Amino acid sequence: MIMSHASVRAALRRAFAAALLALPLAALAAPAAQAPEDKDYSAAEAAQRENRGDQLLVLSYHDVRDDVARKGDPDAYAVSTQNFAAHLDWLAGHGYHPVALSDVIKASRGEKKLPPKAVLLTFDDGLRSIYTHVFPLLRAYNYPALMAVVTGWVDLPRDQQVDYGPRMFTHDDFVTWDQLREMQASGLIEIASHSDNLHRGITSNPQGNTMPAAITREWDAKAQRYETEAQYLERVRRDLAASADKIKRELGVSPQSVVWPYAAYNSQTNDLADKLGMTVTFDLEGRHQTVGRDLHGLARLLVFDNPTVKDLTYELRHDEELDGVRALQVDLDYVYDADPAQQARNLDKLIERVKQVGPSHVFLQAFADPDGNGSADAMYFPNRQLPMRADLYNRVAWQLKTRANVKVFAWLPVLGFELPDKALDAQLAIKASNPAETHRLNPFDPRTREIVSQVYEDLAVSGYTEGLLFHDDALLRDDELRGIAPDAPAARTQALIDFTHALTRAAGKWRPKLITVRNLFAGPVLQPKSEAWFAQDLAAFNNAYDYTAVMAMPWMENSRDPQRWIDRLVAKVKASPRGLSRTIFELQTVDWRDNSKPIPAAQLKRIVHRLQADGARHLAWYPDDFIADRPSTADAREILSARGFPYIEK
Template identity: 40%
Template structure:
């Protein structure tokens, strides 16, 4: 067994090109109940429907394979078939023995079942788990059949632990436990020790009880991070599984994606799930400011949050861009943060609470909305972006007080903030704010100019950098890429703690409508499409003072369409307020813009801001024009 583990760990990074390209699906089930009438929750599937799924796979020439076949393919000893599926079943319910195992034998299909050690040991399952569980004897019998791989679902991590001062409990694998008596959180050393011990115990327990050392860790609730993956590998489980939609290559064995089968799909619905992997779903997004919800009275903050969450739920949307920083004066700079961190004041430890409630009650994905560079603090002047003004380099006069991405101390300051966000908060994505800009007069700090010359081979003198349109654009393009690479570094740090997050970044309309204006902003649609999961276009005609807003929006969509496939990765953000006169956008105008964008083929739509207290935009209009239809949810 030790030889197997070492060989598996070693060969994953050295897959042949052919092996690395092989793709396969992992399907995830939970309880397979006897009849449709027995379904109690959305993860239940009736045995009749489950057999329909198996028949569809068989009829459509899918190969249902075992963990061992995946291992062999990764080792290069045998290639995977072209259409390949792994079947997995979580939680170790008795129905796996009673309903699933007979069908596995009938079709000669292998499967993986993951069990929770503490539930198996003393039958002391949590009160919210109503289903009967497998016994040790049943597990041994199925394992001996050669059709069933027994995986760990942890020993005692399939539970929530205290995650914030407000009392939310979140997945024990990825959560830094909140310690009320100390008003602080579990530190890095204690967290790592807890997870490392838990992984080893989960493996040792199955050896003792079932007589097999698990090769696979199936993460409770699908939640994991790089630290947990490392601990599982050390404990002999180099293959782990989450619950992120999508298919896999053999290079993904450390954290496989799985399609969770929900809502008891019939054969047609199952076929749609397998063939589309839920990638078709459009985004409907509301921007929510925590500054609107925060109150010095804690109870009032909670009431405000409850009101906002109910409104988001009633919108029937699927995504919220949630402000993670405090900006009470509205200048776009972060004066404080809404999560524990090393560098800025904490306005209130509120982001994790709000994000979790939105996820659990409104059932939306939550993106943490943070600046890239605009952080207010008393830091050395050398850390900030400098512009050429009045014949010399000096601190930029732009409303965004930005830290220079060329200054290593400033970059580390920002990186620490993103690490702390990911460490203490549970969320699904990051929205990089529109403050990540550098004009054609920026950045001329000594560090930036030295980098410009030494790395890019451009002049280190502003007058030469600004001398011709060609030189200005060459400078701008490099700054565009440099800023994008910095956000990639920030995303990489976040993914150490939250590996499944998506990224989005705001872009002004100007560089899309007039690509030559990249030199004024260091923003480019082409560059952004290459770096982010989504590009969030500020489709705001009143902010841009467009004389004919409908025509302006049409031109914007047409400009985006010139890049093939771009509508799949771009989202258009409308404004709900005209900031020039601080007036609400009239709902007939807002609705007309939504309908125009949909008519033009725009897939993903959002708006900013959502004012929960003034019902702006009006909920009834959002439900009619903006919400997702039942068929898209």
């Protein structure tokens, strides 16, 4: 279940309360209407999309050298000249049509259509090889391309160096203005800004971690404070203006686009770029896109690890929708410790555990619930509304991404916040008829909406996250908020969905393209009419979010036959539109009824194997006890690793 380990007692209370409330529905519940699972697109449909005139593939290259190791080169983003030439040859032989950025802009305005299988080639950082190795091949194929240069590196003084990873780079490793002028004069090459001095990390938290300069409020250790929003935006604006001015001065043409370093940007930095005439920006998420009026955050396929043509072909033809989520839910309450040394040891245990298990995702608790009542007492990031227990989320999330190579989703309540202003908290609280219910705020009160939206915005400001996991506290009983909430169950369900969408928008101001996951009790899946008791519905959730995390927890539901209970749950999910493609089955690893006794690993394995045999794509579990190593790392790796057998490092 996607909830704090500290809130187990509240979880049991809610589960038992839900079971009691659902009893009258047993005789009323009817089998769910059968709905076909989403079918994959056929080859003919895919070809039809590619020929529509608005589809675009963008490839992102960096260095191209003759001496790149076949695999394991110190520079993971370098591609050998031989492989790069083979890529161009393969694109030419398979009907791809390289286009210029100007073609994409015209297509977005409706002035022309893109050719079938349009591809835009981009090259980041402004390395010398774009002139010595890339440009001759582009001329030979007559392929246009976009070159994104860090103007501060083009102007790098000869007595300075840049730490480029595998070694220190000097002036001679970067392209010169004369070389850029020559390439631009060919008519094939357009120059984009890659910033002037944002291709670096800056201090992002009191612990000294660094994060991309373009999206980070810098921590001033001397003053013991973060950069203000105004200071941050002005720093980015000055940098972009300096880069655009240099390109205009040296090349005579203002850049139309900015390729954000590390693909790190937000809507506010895009606004700054727009005002400077750079209305096209690029991302590194995804592969293809439909070109519309908005050209912000164009998806690019990052070319790395020196791929052969075979490797590239796999990436282009691979359907990411078929990739499964494998998620560990992690309690930040277990990382936190008042002793900094012990906290550091806890973090190291977590990182090592995640590295060894190899999940695709970590759902990371961003709130504190030390009293175990299921609602947030404090947060683990600076915010305007609740106390901060520790400035910890930023550090742990970034360490998980950079050291354990997983995607981190911030896990937060939707309504379950205990406000420090007790009078206001009492005014906004939902008056629940069942005292076992989690403390929740009224989502129909504008004050609640503002408070919670600010919490989500502050989370996004505070540090890295690729998605949001909405806690299971987002529920409404049929006897709650009468006269305020809609009467119809579906309308109450939609009202809570709309509220979470508003929270996504609040966080999205600073973190674009957030993936959303919503927790769902098993009751509304197994007995659809119990939507009245929860304001939750699987089909509505799978339509509204990227994923729905269903609590596949038979022991919490007092099932006498856990496997049979799971089988019924899977059957109901299968019968729902987009059921298996959107649903994460969230397993429990302990039996909270029996003093948190661990579920035997052999039984978990049997359940997971049966789930996979039944077509389940996405799996997660809770709790993942990294302190006590339960379930054991070996068992966890076998059950939930996202790596290919036998768990080879990606």
